[in-house]
Amino acid sequence: MKGLSEQFGVDERDFSWKLWMLLPIYPFGRRRTIRREVVKDTIWTFEQVQGIFYVVVPIRMTVVKLQAGGLLVYAPVAPTPECIRLLKELVQKHGDVRYIILPTISGLEHKVFVGPFARKFPQAEVFVAPNQWSFPLNLPLSWLGFPSGRTHILPEDSSQTPFADELDYAILGPIPLGPGTFEEVAFFHRRSHTLLVTDSVVSIPETPPEIVQLxxxxxxxxxxxxxxxxxxxxxxxxxxxxxxxxxxxxxxxxxxxxxxxxxxxxxxxxxxxxxxxxxxxxxxxxxxxxxxxxxxxxxxGDGRLLVAPILQTLILNRAPQETLDWAYHVATWDFQRIVPCHFDAPIQASPQQFRQAFTFLEQQPAIPEGASGSFSLPEEDFALLKEIDESLSKRRIVPPPKGKV
Known part of the structure; x- marks a missing residue:
């Protein structure tokens, strides 16, 4: 099969990611990027792919235009020449990248890009989820490539940030997982009624996304x-x-x-x-x-909101009440769409539908079984995940799961 450069005259160096050894997974040193406008002149997504053994799924960053001027970047992807060129087209029209957000502490596929991405925009301030950690050694952020002097920890109180007039956020975690912890920060952009999440909820398209089909x-x-x-x-x-x-x-x-x-x-x-x-x-x-x-x-299902089985079985069941409290809080925001970092986006969804996705943590769901958005997955498909869960708990590598609330 001919390469892109031979077929269409495309310079494949445009897709080059030279630091792929930091996270040596497919597609390694060659990453395509697709930019989409989600809300006109306000929100854009930038999609790439990643995977192991050709189990490839989209990974997505979201860019928000601020009324105060400039752009906020949520969960950066690999800063390839193509990606940076597409972003600088927005910079020329809407102003500089002012803020870069790392909304997770355990997602290496998100964390690994922040330092290289921030170096492309030396004027931007970097805000990261609290309780960051690294394995096997817990190193300072500057040792992990985060720019010193302009990297800040997101405060617990979202009103204490320079973008508080336009965005709110809520922190899920930290949830102890033995050698590490899980944490995610959901952002709400008030003006566009848009919720940004990392891994907490997804929706699966029936057909492969365009980025996967490249x-x-x-x-x-x-x-x-x-x-x-x-x-x-x-x-x-x-x-x-x-x-x-x-x-x-x-x-x-x-x-x-x-x-x-x-x-x-x-x-x-x-x-x-x-x-x-x-x-x-x-x-x-x-x-x-x-x-x-x-x-x-x-x-x-019908493309409904879903908490991934991996999160259900190995992570969120370690902190069911904390997770439900977080989900209730997020559901108080008036959002109309959700943009996750993986699978489908944007998802047209209400706060109630978001809340319904977490009923698996409840003994008696607040949403009656059978209501729109309420469902359970086949138990047989959880077999391997439950084996992993039991093995990790038995060996005391992670704390045991807690019962439903």
Missing amino acids: DPYPLLFHARDTLSDQVEDSKANRRKGWQRISLFAFYFRPSAVETIPLGQAARDARHAPDRSRKAYFGLFPFKWKKDWLRSFEALR
Whole structure:
């Protein structure tokens, strides 16, 4: 297949991310960026992709125009030449980048970009979620690449920030997780009625997002049913691959897939039609069940708001009351749309729908079962996550989960 430069005269250096070794996951040193306008002349998203073993999903930063002048950047992505060029087009029209926000403490896929991104905009102030940590050594922020002298901790009281007239925020956490902690900061932009979140809620599109389709290889890789399949590049196969990728991303090992032992998969790889490095040397340790689509449909629902099963099983159940208190507080804001850092965006959703997404933490949900937005996921798909949860708790690596509230 011809490269982009050969097909369209595109300079692939525009997509270069030279510091990819800081987080060596797909697509490594080559990242495309798509900019979208969410609210006219007010909010834009910048999307890239990331993943492991071709389980690729969007990662997104959001840019907000401030009435006071300039721009605020929430959760930076890789500052490739293409990304910075697209952002500077907004700078020319709306003013400099004034604030850069890191809204999480445990998401390395967000944290790793902040220092390099901030160096592209030396006039911007950097605000980070409190209780930052690093592993295996808990190092000062300046040692982690954050610019000294202009990096600040977000105060507990959101009214104490220089952008308080336009944005409010609420901090979830810190939630202790043994060697580290989880924390997320949701931002509310009052003028546009927009809620910005990192990982807390998502919505899954039925078809692959545009950013994922710029390079369809991962989609077609996972559209295969067997090692020997030669999959045609079609809309149906791209959709099939995306839906399976979504199941992997949320469950690691959904009940709809059987994993082939590594030794057997390695022996089978000798007969693969493509044994190139791009195809992982023919390794394909998956066997999908015929009814796999039912798992995806149960996960996606009708595109409703969802708390990812990983968060449900391994993180938020360590602090159910704190999480519900946070969700109640966020639901007091008058937002009309939500922009998460992953999967679909923007999501047209109300505060009530946001609150409904967290009923899994309640013994007797405040929202009656069966109400719009209230649902439960198939227990069988949680099998691996629960095994991980039990193992971590048994070994006292993380504190045990708490009961429902």
